[in-house]
Amino acid sequence: MINQRFIHTNDYLFENRLQVVQTQFQAxxxxxxxxxxxxxxxKTAMAASPQHTEYHEITTWLNQQLPAESKPSAYVKExxxxxxxxxxxxxxxxxxxxxxxxVMDVAWYALGTAIGQSxxxxxxxxxxxxxxxxxxxxPEMGRYALRLELLSTLPxxxxxxxxxxxxxxQKELSYENLLSRFHKMDQELVKxxxxxxxKTTELSKIxxxxxxxxxxxxxxxxxxxLVRLLEETRYLTLLDSFTYPLLVYRVLMTHRRDCDxxxxxxxxxxIVLDNDSHWNKRVVALLLTEIVVSHARGLIEAVxxxxxxxxxxxxxxxxxxxxxxxxxxxxxxxxxxxxLARTDGLVIGVAxxxxxxxxxxxxxxxxxxxxEWSLTATAIESLSKGLADKDxxxxxxxxxxxxxxxxxxxAAIFIAxxxxxxxxxxxxxxxxxxxKLLIDKDQNRDQNIENHFYSDSETLTNRWIPCQPANLLAxxxxxxxxxxxxxxxxxxxxxRAMHYHSTKDRSVLAPSQFLIQTGICVLDxxxxxxxxxVAGDLWEVLYRALRETWLTQTMDIYNVWPRLISFLFARExxxxxxxxxxxxxxITELLPRHLEPLWGDTELVERVxxxxxxxxxxxxxxxxxxxxYLPELLQPVC
Numbered sequence: 001m002i003n004q005r006f007i008h009t010n011d012y013l014f015e016n017r018l019q020v021v022q023t024q025f026q027a028x029x030x031x032x033x034x035x036x037x038x039x040x041x042x043k044t045a046m047a048a049s050p051q052h053t054e055y056h057e058i059t060t061w062l063n064q065q066l067p068a069e070s071k072p073s074a075y076v077k078e079x080x081x082x083x084x085x086x087x088x089x090x091x092x093x094x095x096x097x098x099x100x101x102x103v104m105d106v107a108w109y110a111l112g113t114a115i116g117q118s119x120x121x122x123x124x125x126x127x128x129x130x131x132x133x134x135x136x137x138x139p140e141m142g143r144y145a146l147r148l149e150l151l152s153t154l155p156x157x158x159x160x161x162x163x164x165x166x167x168x169x170q171k172e173l174s175y176e177n178l179l180s181r182f183h184k185m186d187q188e189l190v191k192x193x194x195x196x197x198x199k200t201t202e203l204s205k206i207x208x209x210x211x212x213x214x215x216x217x218x219x220x221x222x223x224x225x226l227v228r229l230l231e232e233t234r235y236l237t238l239l240d241s242f243t244y245p246l247l248v249y250r251v252l253m254t255h256r257r258d259c260d261x262x263x264x265x266x267x268x269x270x271i272v273l274d275n276d277s278h279w280n281k282r283v284v285a286l287l288l289t290e291i292v293v294s295h296a297r298g299l300i301e302a303v304x305x306x307x308x309x310x311x312x313x314x315x316x317x318x319x320x321x322x323x324x325x326x327x328x329x330x331x332x333x334x335x336x337x338x339x340l341a342r343t344d345g346l347v348i349g350v351a352x353x354x355x356x357x358x359x360x361x362x363x364x365x366x367x368x369x370x371x372e373w374s375l376t377a378t379a380i381e382s383l384s385k386g387l388a389d390k391d392x393x394x395x396x397x398x399x400x401x402x403x404x405x406x407x408x409x410x411a412a413i414f415i416a417x418x419x420x421x422x423x424x425x426x427x428x429x430x431x432x433x434x435x436k437l438l439i440d441k442d443q444n445r446d447q448n449i450e451n452h453f454y455s456d457s458e459t460l461t462n463r464w465i466p467c468q469p470a471n472l473l474a475x476x477x478x479x480x481x482x483x484x485x486x487x488x489x490x491x492x493x494x495x496r497a498m499h500y501h502s503t504k505d506r507s508v509l510a511p512s513q514f515l516i517q518t519g520i521c522v523l524d525x526x527x528x529x530x531x532x533x534v535a536g537d538l539w540e541v542l543y544r545a546l547r548e549t550w551l552t553q554t555m556d557i558y559n560v561w562p563r564l565i566s567f568l569f570a571r572e573x574x575x576x577x578x579x580x581x582x583x584x585x586x587i588t589e590l591l592p593r594h595l596e597p598l599w600g601d602t603e604l605v606e607r608v609x610x611x612x613x614x615x616x617x618x619x620x621x622x623x624x625x626x627x628x629y630l631p632e633l634l635q636p637v638c
Contacts, residue, residue, distance in 0.1 A: 021105045021141055028110070030079045037075040038089075038114030039121075044070065046128050055137040059092035062135075072111070092135070108142035116149025124160045126168045133219045151229055158230055165227055166238050169220050175244045181216040190214060194244055203272065203279040203347070206286045207355045211249040221251050228261075232268055236284060240270055245283045252284070252291050256298055259331065262291055266338050273344045285342065289352045292335040293379055296328045300375065324373055332382035340386050350394060350411070353383045357407045357414075364464060377464075380414060388418035393426065396433045405437045406465075413468050427476055434469050435486045438511040439493075463521065466514060470521030479526075480538045483519050487545055490515065494549065509549065513560050516545060520564070523571050535575045542568055547597055562604050569594070570611035577616060587621050595625065 028034060050061050068074070073086040084100070088107035115132045119125075136142035171177065175194060182190050193209065200206075228235035239248050255261040269285040303323055339345050339352075360376040387394075394412035413430060416422050473479045490512045497508045519542045526535040546565055572594060580586045591612075598605050609622055 017102070017105060017141075018144070020102065021109050024102065024106045025109050025113075028085075028106070029081065033079050034076055034081070034110060035114045035117060037079065038072055038111060039118040041070075041072045041075040042115050042118045042132075043122070046131070050131055055134050058131055058135050062092050104139070105141040108136070108139035109145045112136050112139075112142035112145030112147075113149050116146045117153065120150055120153035120157070124157060124164050126164045129165075129223065130168075130219050133223050137219065137222075147226065147229075150226060162227060162230060162234055165220075165223060166234065169224060169238060170241055172220055173218060173242060173247055178216070178218075178244060178247060181218060182214060186214055190246075193246075197245065201279070203286065204351045204355055206245060206283055207290065207352070209245070211246050214246060216250075221247070222254060224251055225254060228265075232264065236265065236269055239284050240282050245287065248283055249287050249290070252287055253294065256291060256294050259295060262288065262295060263335060263338050266292070266335065267342070271342070271344050273347060277347075285339075285344070285348060286352075289339065289348065292332070292339075293375065295335075296331055296375055296379070299323060299328060299331075324378070328375070328378055329382060332379050333386070336383045336386045340390055346387070346390065346392055349383060349387055350392070350398075353380065353387065353411045353414070354404060354407050356380050356383065357410045358404060361407065361465065384411070384414035385418040387415045391419075393419070396429065396436075405440075409433055409437055410465070410468055413472060417471070424477075427472060431469070431472055431476060431482065434472070435489060438486065438515060439489050463517075466518040467521045467524075470518045470525060473518070474522045474525035474529075479522060480534060480541055483515070483522070483538065484541055486515055487512070487541075509560075512545075512549060513564065516542060516549075516564050517567075519545075520567050520571070523575070527571065527574055532575060532579045535571075536579070539568065539572065539575050543594065550597075562601075562607065565598070565604060566607045566611050569608045570615050573612060573616040587624055592625055 025031070045062060050058060072089045076086070082103075084103050085107055088104050089111055115136075119129055119132060122128075132146060133143075136146050179187055179190060193214075197205075197209075224235065224238065227238060239251060242248050252265070255265065266285065266288045269288060270282050272279060272282045272285050274280045300323065303320055307320065336349065340349050342348070356376055356379050360374060360380060363374060363376060392415060394408065394415055398408075398412075409430075412433070416426065416430060473482060476482060493508050494512055519538060523535050523538060523542075526532075526538065546561065546568065549561055572591070576590055577583065577586050580590070595605070595608070598608060613619065613622065
């Protein structure tokens with residue numbers, strides 16, 4: 001079933017016109033005689049055995065091959081029909097913009113119906129089917145009527161048709177034949193991609209290819225849907241026989257709008273593991289996870305299209321909110337529920353979760369900051385909860401941890417966060433695993449921790465990432481002590497930063513800076529729970545750590561140090577000011593002591609003061625601390 005969001009996206013989408021077209025088709029005078037005449041015309045045209053399977057080639061061939069007396073109108077001349085209808089069925093592929101669009105739809109519906117009846121009543125001939133399918137590629141009403149008629153009559157020759165279509169697909173859509181359908185400039189890329197694919201032994205590699213970037217067309221891709229409608233098991237078996245995943249992906253993308261078909265295929269797709277739990281190179285179930293997300297993305301695009309076309313601001317805003325908060329999460333819950341119910345569901349689910357985490361990190365790096373709402377993050381939320389409900393836990397010793405260290409750990413923490421019965425020991429193990437990832441940076445280059453910092457941004461990006469270990473640490477016993485221990489274990493890396501010119505490792509400070517950012521996020525968790533004494537202790541520890549890195553700030557990747565300092569001071573008044581009985585002591589003693597190490601760096605002091613002012617300090621308070629400094633801060637706020 002096609003989601004109603006897609007149907008209402010475009011007033012001209014054929015689902016919106018279908019009922020009117022069918023009504024007008026049924027009202028055509030002498031309709032049965034018309035269909036018989038059009039069937040006779042089709043048999044005559046196909047007697048020349050056209051070899052074309054491209055829409056424009058076929059329409060050109062029909063216009064050139066058939067003289068005026070051999071066009072469809074010549075076969076129905078004894079039937080009383082409107083002139084514009086006759087003109088429409090005669091002029092394949094030509095400009096008929098002067099005709100009413102409904103006339104064109106009814107004409108193509110009649111042609112599709114007649115051709116479908118003709119194909120179903122004569123001996124099975126796959127080339128005629130391909131020609132018919134291509135002829136009705138662009139006029140959607142013609143394709144719909146053709147398919148509808150075939151499905152109503154083909155069951156009489158069902159097995160023969162299934163065999164013919166399957167054999168044609170296996171031959172025409174083999175890698176060797178498929179290669180010629182790509183543009184010459186793309187063929188070398190396809191060869192390289194296919195060679196690489198044949199060598200692949202990792203299940204997760206299937207999601208690393210850009211299947212959308214290589215366009216090609218074959219009518220058989222859509223003819224395959226006839227097989228699905230006649231026998232879904234045969235359809236899935238046929239997809240498994242294709243050796244090039246691009247083809248499978250393109251076929252599955254034809255179902256992008258149909259949620260029921262996606263779920264049915266996901267439930268019935270062959271298991272992707274052999275008896276030894278190794279990947280057997282089947283890809284249908286794996287690629288369907290992509291289609292699940294693509295379906296949700298299509299819903300967003302449909303609503304965005306609708307928003308652009310209407311001016312009902314509040315109503316549209318509510319529609320988009322409903323989509324984000326209800327419809328898409330419900331869709332993911334349903335689809336991932338089907339996935340995880342499969343025999344191989346946990347294996348696919350965990351691998352897909354790790355891939356989604358990888359993608360979300362790339363989204364954040366690309367957008368240079370937090371995003372209001374993310375489809376990928378919503379999918380992560382749903383899938384991790386589904387895995388937790390299955391009592392699945394991803395640990396440091398799991399096979400999936402061999403690569404993508406930080407992404408695997410993030411996947412593990414998302415699953416753990418959804419488990420209400422998570423034991424303290426499991427939480428401790430997750431924190432120790434995180435420490436190892438920071439310490440073993442040299443052995444885990446795929447983490448790309450340094451990608452979480454950018455030089456051209458005024459704020460640290462990807463706060464979503466360090467907030468995950470911060471959430472974990474904030475809920476452990478003695479979080480300050482544990483953070484200090486992790487900091488001390490990174491001492492050797494920081495020493496290397498003093499010898500940058502000999503090590504050539506400009507990113508050596510990244511793990512330490514990432515840990516500091518994690519600590520700052522812990523402060524937010526502690527403040528939310530009003531644990532001010534612990535937050536104060538951690539603030540002092542973080543400040544001492546930042547002052548230590550001050551010694552190596554010339555090796556600071558992307559100049560992160562000043563931003564971390566300013567972020568830390570943004571929390572300073574929230575932690576200390578409200579907890580002191582005598583506010584004067586805070587203004588005259590504590591805050592000046594905290595600020596003292598920063599004197600001499602005018603730009604940094606200015607940034608810190610802005611953050612202090614934004615979090616509760618008045619210009620007058622700042623004036624007491626730094627007389628005559630930045631006098632504009634002392635101006636009254638309007």
